Amino acid sequence: MKTSYVLHQEDLPRQWYNVLADLDRPLDPPLDPRTQEPLAPDALLALFPRACVEQEVATDRFVDIPEPVQAVYRRWRPTPLQRAANLERILGTPARIYFKYEGASPTGSHKTNTAVAQAYYNTIEGTKTLATETGAGQWGSALAFACGTFGLGCTVFMVRVSYDQKPYRRAMIRLFGAEIVPSPSDRTAAGRSFLEADPNCPGSLGIAISEAIEAAVRGDGTKYALGSVLNHVLLHQTVIGLETIRQLDLAGEWPDVVVGCVGGGSNFAGLVLPFFGEARAGRRAQPRFVAVEPRSCPTLTRGACRYDHGDTAKLTPLLKMHTLGADFVPPAIHAGGLRYHGMAPIVSRLVADGVVEPVAYDQVDVFQSAVLFAQAEGIVPAPETAHAVHAAVELARRCAERDEAKVILIGFSGHGHFDMGAYEAALAGTLQRVA
Amino acid sequence: MKTSYVLHQEDLPRQWYNVLADLDRPLDPPLDPRTQEPLAPDALLALFPRACVEQEVATDRFVDIPEPVQAVYRRWRPTPLQRAANLERILGTPARIYFKYEGASPTGSHKTNTAVAQAYYNTIEGTKTLATETGAGQWGSALAFACGTFGLGCTVFMVRVSYDQKPYRRAMIRLFGAEIVPSPSDRTAAGRSFLEADPNCPGSLGIAISEAIEAAVRGDGTKYALGSVLNHVLLHQTVIGLETIRQLDLAGEWPDVVVGCVGGGSNFAGLVLPFFGEARAGRRAQPRFVAVEPRSCPTLTRGACRYDHGDTAKLTPLLKMHTLGADFVPPAIHAGGLRYHGMAPIVSRLVADGVVEPVAYDQVDVFQSAVLFAQAEGIVPAPETAHAVHAAVELARRCAERDEAKVILIGFSGHGHFDMGAYEAALAGTLQRVA
Numbered sequence: 001m002k003t004s005y006v007l008h009q010e011d012l013p014r015q016w017y018n019v020l021a022d023l024d025r026p027l028d029p030p031l032d033p034r035t036q037e038p039l040a041p042d043a044l045l046a047l048f049p050r051a052c053v054e055q056e057v058a059t060d061r062f063v064d065i066p067e068p069v070q071a072v073y074r075r076w077r078p079t080p081l082q083r084a085a086n087l088e089r090i091l092g093t094p095a096r097i098y099f100k101y102e103g104a105s106p107t108g109s110h111k112t113n114t115a116v117a118q119a120y121y122n123t124i125e126g127t128k129t130l131a132t133e134t135g136a137g138q139w140g141s142a143l144a145f146a147c148g149t150f151g152l153g154c155t156v157f158m159v160r161v162s163y164d165q166k167p168y169r170r171a172m173i174r175l176f177g178a179e180i181v182p183s184p185s186d187r188t189a190a191g192r193s194f195l196e197a198d199p200n201c202p203g204s205l206g207i208a209i210s211e212a213i214e215a216a217v218r219g220d221g222t223k224y225a226l227g228s229v230l231n232h233v234l235l236h237q238t239v240i241g242l243e244t245i246r247q248l249d250l251a252g253e254w255p256d257v258v259v260g261c262v263g264g265g266s267n268f269a270g271l272v273l274p275f276f277g278e279a280r281a282g283r284r285a286q287p288r289f290v291a292v293e294p295r296s297c298p299t300l301t302r303g304a305c306r307y308d309h310g311d312t313a314k315l316t317p318l319l320k321m322h323t324l325g326a327d328f329v330p331p332a333i334h335a336g337g338l339r340y341h342g343m344a345p346i347v348s349r350l351v352a353d354g355v356v357e358p359v360a361y362d363q364v365d366v367f368q369s370a371v372l373f374a375q376a377e378g379i380v381p382a383p384e385t386a387h388a389v390h391a392a393v394e395l396a397r398r399c400a401e402r403d404e405a406k407v408i409l410i411g412f413s414g415h416g417h418f419d420m421g422a423y424e425a426a427l428a429g430t431l432q433r434v435a
Numbered sequence: 436m437k438t439s440y441v442l443h444q445e446d447l448p449r450q451w452y453n454v455l456a457d458l459d460r461p462l463d464p465p466l467d468p469r470t471q472e473p474l475a476p477d478a479l480l481a482l483f484p485r486a487c488v489e490q491e492v493a494t495d496r497f498v499d500i501p502e503p504v505q506a507v508y509r510r511w512r513p514t515p516l517q518r519a520a521n522l523e524r525i526l527g528t529p530a531r532i533y534f535k536y537e538g539a540s541p542t543g544s545h546k547t548n549t550a551v552a553q554a555y556y557n558t559i560e561g562t563k564t565l566a567t568e569t570g571a572g573q574w575g576s577a578l579a580f581a582c583g584t585f586g587l588g589c590t591v592f593m594v595r596v597s598y599d600q601k602p603y604r605r606a607m608i609r610l611f612g613a614e615i616v617p618s619p620s621d622r623t624a625a626g627r628s629f630l631e632a633d634p635n636c637p638g639s640l641g642i643a644i645s646e647a648i649e650a651a652v653r654g655d656g657t658k659y660a661l662g663s664v665l666n667h668v669l670l671h672q673t674v675i676g677l678e679t680i681r682q683l684d685l686a687g688e689w690p691d692v693v694v695g696c697v698g699g700g701s702n703f704a705g706l707v708l709p710f711f712g713e714a715r716a717g718r719r720a721q722p723r724f725v726a727v728e729p730r731s732c733p734t735l736t737r738g739a740c741r742y743d744h745g746d747t748a749k750l751t752p753l754l755k756m757h758t759l760g761a762d763f764v765p766p767a768i769h770a771g772g773l774r775y776h777g778m779a780p781i782v783s784r785l786v787a788d789g790v791v792e793p794v795a796y797d798q799v800d801v802f803q804s805a806v807l808f809a810q811a812e813g814i815v816p817a818p819e820t821a822h823a824v825h826a827a828v829e830l831a832r833r834c835a836e837r838d839e840a841k842v843i844l845i846g847f848s849g850h851g852h853f854d855m856g857a858y859e860a861a862l863a864g865t866l867q868r869v870a
Contacts, residue, residue: 002444003509009439074438075517075813082510086584104539106813108852145813149521168603168855175809175858374610378510378541378580417543417852420603423610 003085005247007078013242014065016235019273019346021061022280024353027231027345028320031307039317046217047224048232051121055232061277063235065117072116072149077239079104081247084410087376088396095399096253097392099410100244100271101379107172109382109414110267111142111227114236118225119146128221129153133183133208135263136162136336136384137169138414139227144178154178155222157185157211160203162336169418183208190214190313204329205264205340210313228264229310229319229344237270244409245274253407257288257395260411261387262300262358263337265291265344271411273346276355287409289356290395291347292387294366296434297330299323299343300351300358310342321348331434333363334422335383361390364433367426369393370416374423382414383422438520440682442513448677449500451670454708454781456496457715459788462666462780463755466742474752481652482659483667486556490667496712498670500552507551507584512674514539516682519845522811523831530834531688532827534845535679535706536814542607544817544849545702546577546662549671553660554581563656564588568618568643570698571597571771571819572604573849574662579613589613590657592620592646595638597771604853618643625649625748639764640699640775645748663699664745664754664779672705679844680709688842692723692830695846696822697735697793698772700726700779706846708781711790722844724791725830726782727822729801731869732765734758734778735786735793745777756783766869768798769857770818796825799868802861804828805851809858817849818857 020027029038044053055063065073084097102110122130130147133156134140140156147154156178163170163182173180181187183203184194190210194201201207209226216224226233248254258275260268272289279286293300299322308323310316321343324330328341343351350356363383370386372393373379381389392410399406416423425431455462464473479488490498500508519532537545557565565582568591569575575591582589591613598605598617608615616622618638619629625645629636636642644661651659661668683689693710695703707724714721728735734757743758745751756778759765763776778786785791798818805821807828808814816824827845834841851858860866 001506004444004511006441006443008441009437071436076439112813148810149813167859168852171855171859171862172815174862175806175815175855176813177810371610375583375612378547378584378611380607380610417603418855420606420610420853424602424606427606427609 001085003083005081005250007243007246009074011246012070012073012077013239014070015062016065017238017242017274017277018058018061018063018235019277020231021059022277023349027349030317030319033309033314033318047213049121049125049127049223052118052232055235056230066120069117069120073239076105078243081244084377087373090376091393091396091400093396093400094403094405095396095408096405097396097408097410099412100240101412102240103379103412103415106145107138107141108417109138109142110237110240110270111139112145113239113270114227114233114266115142115146116149117236119143119150119152122223123150123152127152127223129155130225131155131212131215131222132225132227133157133205133212135159135205135339137166137173137418138337140180141169141172141176143225144173144176148177155215156180157183157208159183159205159208159336161332165421166418183211185211187211188214202332204312206312206326209311210315213311213315228266229342231346233266234269234273234344234346237266238273240270241272241274244271245278254284255287255409256406257290258409259290259292259388259391261338261384261413262291262293262343262347263340263384264342265347267411267413269344269347290391291356291358292391293358293360294333294335294338294387295360295362296333297324297339298360299341301360305348305352308342319345321345322351333434334419335363335387337384338387359391361387362433364431366390367422367431371426380416380423381412382416383419385413436520438518440516440685442678442681444509446681447505447508447512448674449505450497451500452673452677452709452712453493453496453498453670454712455666456494457712458784462784466753468744468749468753482648484556484560484562484658487553487667490670491665501555504552504555508674511540513678516679519812522808525811526828526831526835528831528835529838529840530831530843531840532831532843532845534847535675536847537675538814538847538850541580542573542576543852544573544577545672545675545705546574547580548674548705549662549668549701550577550581551584552671554585554587557658558585558587562587562658564590565660566590566647566650566657567660567662568592568640568647570594570640570774572601572608572853573772575615576604576607576611578660579608579611583612590650591615592618592643594618594640594643594771595636596767600856601853618646620646622646623649637767639747641747641761644746645750648746648750663701664777666781668701669704669708669779669781672701673708675705676707676709679706680713689719690722690844691841692725693844694725694727694823694826694830696773696819696848697726697728697778697782698775698819700782702846702848704779704782725826726791726793727826728793728795729768729770729773729822730795730797731768732774733795734776736795740783740787743777754780756780757786768869769854770798770822772819773822794826796822797868799866801825802857802866806861815851815858816847817851818854820848
């Protein structure tokens, strides 16, 4: 049986897919936090390069991937699409399970797709340094790699709990030439205020974003880069889904269900949106889209969809999105990359419209499926990815009960080589149920 | 510029290449340690399955890869061949540098190639459990994965210094379902004797082999698996070089130099032997073959080529090979997989015949090149692999000095995701020069 669907460099998509062209009605605009009035796109230029700001509101259905970005992508893209045939056998399911393996990237996750694009646009527009935050470290190492590739400086504010849990991820960020600062830190006014309130503050993505933004608006040639949530970030990630569609064509398959984990939403959207676009264009049936989040940070399943800040210090524009509140600090679960109070406005819209179905699981159940997957397929899922794997395992079990030969596609956002401590805890039975 | 040469599953080699068919004269036979007489091949049946024992002395030029082994290979093979174009640019060299990326395997190194084959042959011959040793943990995790795949039990004796340095590698071995024992241990008479002599003994591959062999000859359905050195192990690894030749054909290239690191010799031989075979058959020019070892464990550059034991307790048959002496305990360098006193008899023969050129480097220099490679290519070499990378960097610099546009091929045996502690030390400048 064929289990791997490989594309050549020549088959790399040359354009990203822009879902803004296919929404029924435009997204609600970002609001200025002081005036509550719609933000002029130019107001974002203090943070982001012009190309990314323009992509925030672009309405072309396809956007060219610059050739220098393609050249870096070609180091590891197209990534493999694989069939989890051994997992199917172990589950005794008639379902056919595929996974798109973004763990093949230099830093082991999908994050490099937008990191490279953002570093490129900043480089050609004269930025000297990029400041950013990172949760699990996936985004921080991706941006460190991308900045190193284009000769940009890079400062990474890393959520302290992850900084402590993941020394190897720290080392990788340093190896790629970036400076790394545990957050909250004394580098910024925002960081100092959180440390005053709680010297042992474990940090959160929301706090780290506040610090990185503060570092970026000092006017010293530093700009800010965000690893998820915004439209341009999701745009860059659509290379995942575009490749997957071509690979499924090679396999002669079309998914009934597409499953991905959601923190800020970029990995999920990067896989799902091109399938949505294909359905919108009337070319294919629309699959079910299942967004999987941790029960301890249930942004989509229990948050409200309203205007809120992206960060905890409330420096960012207000976005219309599912949110648990900008001051929500999630428990220190192993899936650090899913510990975010908000959600990409595009994903929030698709949830509100009933296109995307959210579901939440506890990490104890999630890791049981992750261990099963690793033993079956020999690939260790990142704790974030493990959420998608668990949802797929549950779906496949349901297919077994009902004898339904569905095609399940997993967004395998990254490998867990830097998260083996979590697996040690899972194998020892000491993993904590948190909600 | 094209930088990645991908083969499809359909292009996976269906046979291994057996160099024994192409040697000028037969290898010197293994000797019985008690009688010093040539060992009857059947004497090895206490340790290994019949198929592997037969492969030790097979003279067919090609050996079929069993279909169930191919099926497991297809989960990650063929592995990519990539051009290190960014590294070339940074070095300002006219050389063209390619690397065959075995880090794409489930456990991150070439070791799975023989682990899967050995687990398969043991399974069909009725073995219940495999016992083995591991240095850096690459082999232990590979065998754990392979045994898990075929439903075999697995006990891994892990060199204590690596056991302490690499908790994540330990976790991976456990994740794949194997039992793991730090060596020397109190499980075996051999282990107990080393602990009596030195309760803080850091262990070595030689000692761990003694323990695994002792565990295997108790007659309880346990057999032994070796991750390098023996002819059948090198045979299984030739899938690397066979794929690489096809990929270089796609690139329209043939190497002037092939570089690999050597511990026991299997990764090096797996890449190099098929090139040797092509030259022997008169189809292509013979490249230079450079075998890179740590200066602190200089088996090929400073050892003698003579009959010696493979293990420290002198339980194994005597092999004619380069050796530093069966009781040599190498310093605790980060490249745990290269800490072995002996060498594959096939590699030893090719060195003695002048076909393979050995060279030795210190880990401080090796890690400088590894950091350079990681920053250039976004892929972190394992400390073992870093030795080959360093030699290639040195060769490429020489090409720059002489304006020679040579083609350099690196055997990239594995990634360093479980060795980031070594990179932290390298970046902090605290890495020790050991010889």
